[in-house]
Amino acid sequence: MTRLERKCPICGKPRAAEHTPFCSKRCRDRDLLQWLEDGYALPGPPSFPDNPQDD
Template structure:
């Protein structure tokens, strides 16, 4: 059995070592723009814990 080749998380094409874990500069830049544009978020405590939250 041949080990499966890892794929680019953005487009699914085979990864290239130069841009790992992406396949190209384009996909690497798209991922960076997602982080910079609040497309991705990490869970954490509320920014303003003193403000009551509506439940």
């Protein structure tokens, strides 16, 4: 697969150079909204313990 054949991770359409790795501003904004609304998560321990007195 060459770089030109890569698809937008949101909708699967061909990527646009000005919005890489997305095809459009709409898909880029949808991805940002997922991050802002905690739709994506990185693996690892919680950053804030539920009860700090347990440490």
